[in-house]
Amino acid sequence: MKEPLTSFNPHLSVDCVVFGFDGNSLKVLLVEKVADNHAKHIPRKHKLPGDLIIRMEDLYGAAERVLLELTGLSNIFLKQFSVFGTPDRISDPDDIRWLEDTSGVTISRVVTTAYYSLIKIGKSKVKNVVKNNASWHDVANLPDLAFDHEEIIKEGIKSLQMAIRHEPICFELLPRKFTLRETQILYEAILGHELDNRNFRKKLLKAAYIEPLDEKQNGVAHKPARFYKFNKKKYELNRTDILNYNF
Amino acid sequence: MKEPLTSFNPHLSVDCVVFGFDGNSLKVLLVEKVADNHAKHIPRKHKLPGDLIIRMEDLYGAAERVLLELTGLSNIFLKQFSVFGTPDRISDPDDIRWLEDTSGVTISRVVTTAYYSLIKIGKSKVKNVVKNNASWHDVANLPDLAFDHEEIIKEGIKSLQMAIRHEPICFELLPRKFTLRETQILYEAILGHELDNRNFRKKLLKAAYIEPLDEKQNGVAHKPARFYKFNKKKYELNRTDILNYNF
DNA sequence: ACAAAAGTGTTTAGTTTACACCCATGA
DNA sequence: TCATGGGTGTAAACTAAACACTTTTGT
Numbered sequence: 001m002k003e004p005l006t007s008f009n010p011h012l013s014v015d016c017v018v019f020g021f022d023g024n025s026l027k028v029l030l031v032e033k034v035a036d037n038h039a040k041h042i043p044r045k046h047k048l049p050g051d052l053i054i055r056m057e058d059l060y061g062a063a064e065r066v067l068l069e070l071t072g073l074s075n076i077f078l079k080q081f082s083v084f085g086t087p088d089r090i091s092d093p094d095d096i097r098w099l100e101d102t103s104g105v106t107i108s109r110v111v112t113t114a115y116y117s118l119i120k121i122g123k124s125k126v127k128n129v130v131k132n133n134a135s136w137h138d139v140a141n142l143p144d145l146a147f148d149h150e151e152i153i154k155e156g157i158k159s160l161q162m163a164i165r166h167e168p169i170c171f172e173l174l175p176r177k178f179t180l181r182e183t184q185i186l187y188e189a190i191l192g193h194e195l196d197n198r199n200f201r202k203k204l205l206k207a208a209y210i211e212p213l214d215e216k217q218n219g220v221a222h223k224p225a226r227f228y229k230f231n232k233k234k235y236e237l238n239r240t241d242i243l244n245y246n247f
Numbered sequence: 248m249k250e251p252l253t254s255f256n257p258h259l260s261v262d263c264v265v266f267g268f269d270g271n272s273l274k275v276l277l278v279e280k281v282a283d284n285h286a287k288h289i290p291r292k293h294k295l296p297g298d299l300i301i302r303m304e305d306l307y308g309a310a311e312r313v314l315l316e317l318t319g320l321s322n323i324f325l326k327q328f329s330v331f332g333t334p335d336r337i338s339d340p341d342d343i344r345w346l347e348d349t350s351g352v353t354i355s356r357v358v359t360t361a362y363y364s365l366i367k368i369g370k371s372k373v374k375n376v377v378k379n380n381a382s383w384h385d386v387a388n389l390p391d392l393a394f395d396h397e398e399i400i401k402e403g404i405k406s407l408q409m410a411i412r413h414e415p416i417c418f419e420l421l422p423r424k425f426t427l428r429e430t431q432i433l434y435e436a437i438l439g440h441e442l443d444n445r446n447f448r449k450k451l452l453k454a455a456y457i458e459p460l461d462e463k464q465n466g467v468a469h470k471p472a473r474f475y476k477f478n479k480k481k482y483e484l485n486r487t488d489i490l491n492y493n494f
Numbered sequence: 495a496c497a498a499a500a501g502t503g504t505t506t507a508g509t510t511t512a513c514a515c516c517c518a519t520g521a
Numbered sequence: 522t523c524a525t526g527g528g529t530g531t532a533a534a535c536t537a538a539a540c541a542c543t544t545t546t547g548t
Contacts, residue, residue, distance in 0.1 A: 011258045012332070012358055056356060059332035083330045083360045085259070085306035109303060111259055111358070113330045181527070198529070199511070222525040223518035244493070244509095428500070445502070446538065469499040470545035491536095 008052040010105040013112040014062045015050030015149065016078070017156035018071070020121035021173040023182060025138050026189040027121065028153055029070070032133040033098055033146050047146040048153070049134065050112065052103050063115045070132050077118040077172040081159040082152075085111035089148045098146075116156040118172035157190075164190055165245045168209070171230035177213060179225035180204060187247060195247050203245070209235035255299040257352040260359040261309045262297030262396065263325070264403035265318075267368035268420040270429060272385050273436040274368065275400055276317070279380040280345055280393050294393040295400070296381065297359065299350050310362045317379050319372040324365040324419040328406040329399075332358035336395045345393075363403040365419035404437075411437055412492045415456070418477035424460060426472035427451060434494060442494050450492070456482035 018029035030046040049070045053062045060078065068074050087109050090096055099107050121136070129135070137143060139157060142150060164170050170186055171178070184200045204210055209231045217224035265276035277293040296317045300309045307325065315321050334356050337343055346354050368383070376382070384390060386404060389397060411417055417433055418425070431447045451457055456478045464471035 009258060009356070011256060053332075056334040058334060059330065059358065080330060083306065083327060085300075085360065087303040087305060109256070111306065111360070113332065113358070179527085196512075197527090198513085201528080202530095203510090217519095217527095219520080220526080221520040223527045225527055246491070426500085443538070443540085444500090445540085448501080449503095450537090464500095464546095466547085467499080468497075468547040470501075472500055 007055050008103050008105050009055055010052065010103070010107055011110060012053040012059075013050055013110050014053065014059055014066060015048040015084075015112050015114050015152055016063055016066055016070075017048060017114065017116040017153050018067065019116060019118050019139075019156075019160065019173060020136055021186050021189065022121055022136070024185065024189070025140065026157075026186075027136040028139050028142070028156075029119075029129070029134055030137050030143070030145075031070070032135075033095075034133060045146040046137070046143045046149075048149045049132075052105070052110070059113050060115075063113075063117075067117060070134055071119065071123075071129060073119065073123060077169065078115050079117075079159075079163070080113060080115050082114045082155050083111060084114060084148055084152060086148075092146070095146050112152075114152050114156065116160060118160075118169060120173065120175055122175060161190055165247075166243050168207070168230065168235060168243065168245075171232075174230075177215065177227040177229055179217065179227060181225055183228075191247065200247065203247075207235075208238070254302050255350050255352050256302055257299065257350070257354055258357060259300040259306075260297055260357050261300065261306055261313060262295040262331075262359050262361050262399055263310055263313055264295060264361065264363040264400050265314065266363060266365050266386075266403075266407065266420060267383055268433050268436065269368055269383070271432065271436070272387065273404075273433075274383040275386050275389070275403075276366075276376070276381055277384050277390070277392075278317070279382075280342075281380065292393040293384070293390045293396075295396045296379075299352070299357070306360050307362075310360075310364075314364060317381055318366065318370075318376060320366065320370060324416065325362050326364075326406075326410070327360060327362050329361045329402050330358060331361060331395055331399060333395075339393070342393050359399075361399050361403065363407060365407075365416060367420065367422055369422060408437055412494075413490050415454070415477065415482060415490065415492075418479075421477075424462065424474040424476055426464065426474060428472055430475075438494065447494065450494075454482075455485070 020027040020029065029049060031049050033045045033047045049066050051062065051066050053059065057065075060080070063078050064074065067076060067078070089112075090099065090107065090110055096107055099110075139153065142153065145153070164187065170183060170190075173186060174182060180201050183204065184195055184197065187200070188194055210228050211231050211234075213227045213229060215227045217227070267274040267276065276296060278296050280292045280294045296313050298309065298313050300306065304312075307327070310325050311321065314323060314325070337346065337354065337357055343354055346357075386400065389400065392400070411434065417430060417437075420433060421429060427448050430451065431442055431444065434447070435442055457475050458478050458481075460474045460476060462474045464474070
């Protein structure tokens with residue numbers, strides 16, 4: 001146990017919907033809720049990475065802590081998108097028992113602040129992820145989830161869909177060098193529908209902050225695609241107030 | 248005091264940014280934080296309507312309760328837009344003392360879920376509003392505010408600005424019968440900039456759910472404006488997925 | 495008759511959509 | 522030489538922006 005028991009606030013938690021992109025589909029990072037001591041027969045459910053708040057800890061700071069412990073990464077994209085606080089959101093007795101066992105505090109009612117996080121899937125240090133029983137799951141095919149975490153993920157996806165229409169945040173999910181095709185597949189994965197290839201490229205390339213590199217794929221059995229990078233400074237200098245990526 | 252003291256959760260609250268429109272500018276409803284017993288010299292600050300959560304109360308329900316007590320209205324538009332939870336957001340000793348006096352619980356740290364609410368200003372029953380020391384304030388000219396309530400209002404306005412670009416929620420702020428000019432002034436008040444009259448009207452009238460009535464203003468010293476109403480059913484039936492009110 | 499706000503149309507520029515073929519590479 | 526995905530342009534439809542005068546009423 002990382003902290004003295006009394007330091008957790010039993011009413012407040014954060015949960016993180018950690019999105020990743022493997023080149024094909026949108027993924028979310030889930031941890032396995034390991035079976036507790038009381039019963040051997042509890043089905044192993046998955047849950048979002050999250051934790052109760054430490055006394056006097058900032059909410060954003062708590063989300064950063066959860067992600068650092070899980071992935072070994074700091075300075076990653078994190079955005080608060082909702083609060084979930086219906087009194088019965090933690091009602092399954094197994095879930096309550098598990099929470100009380102792992103936190104050491106008595107649980108009456110927990111209001112959780114939900115963040116979504118965008119990470120470059122290649123960067124998450126595998127050893128930490130494995131150590132924490134965490135694994136990537138396709139958002140289109142989620143396992144059985146504890147608490148109200150399925151609802152939280154669904155809301156997180158909606159927020160992300162909204163956000164990528166207005167802000168160039170998709171680059172947080174792509175490698176530093178990416179191809180336009182990868183970007184398109186990412187948009188399609190997030191929005192859940194196909195896009196016209198030519199029109200998509202035209203629209204992206206209008207933005208000066210998406211810069212072509214002199215580098216191409218190699219080793220691919222087709223015409224190699226050019227790499228691009230996102231110039232964040234350029235974006236922030238000339239940002240137009242509201243960006244229109246309504247595909 | 249409305250409830251036994253022990254029934255409040257000292258860590259959780261809701262605050263409501265109640266927007267109204269008087270035909271000219273966007274207003275927000277504030278209550279006066281009356282001076283407590285301890286000192287006569289505390290400057291009278293304003294605050295948002297809000298309250299600690301009653302044990303096992305739903306967050307949304309708590310916001311509804313606050314608004315019912317304040318305005319006498321139920322079934323009004325309410326939308327969660329953010330959570331404010333930095334540990335030092337309630338740090339002014341006067342604010343802490345006031346909170347402890349009025350709630351009867353010891354305050355260590357309060358995470359508040361913020362809602363914005365849209366109300367037809369004519370409807371709020373004046374007697375309740377007055378009874379609660381509440382009054383409307385122009386958002387462009389806010390008084391000194393307790394806690395982090397100024398920041399909450401600013402964020403609420405940003406959320407509202409976003410929302411009116413995508414959803415026809417401005418009608419929640421207008422009387423049931425409204426003129427197009429009133430709608431335009433409302434958009435201008437929320438967005439903070441002027442709009443082209445002809446283009447605005449054209450865009451609004453493309454929507455079939457904004458229906459002209461056979462009724463006009465009267466008693467005005469100029470050409471009387473036609474009234475319109477918002478047909479919510481029609482909107483919900485044919486809603487296009489994402490509406491584009493980017494003025 | 496005047497003041498005050500309502501209401502109206504057109505032109506131009508820009509954006510979105512739909513659509514099909516050639517190119518570069520590895521096997 | 523074939524399979525694979527990368528990369529390109531244009532025309533038509535639509536949307537946005539800019540802009541000024543006439544109408545209706547009360548005083």
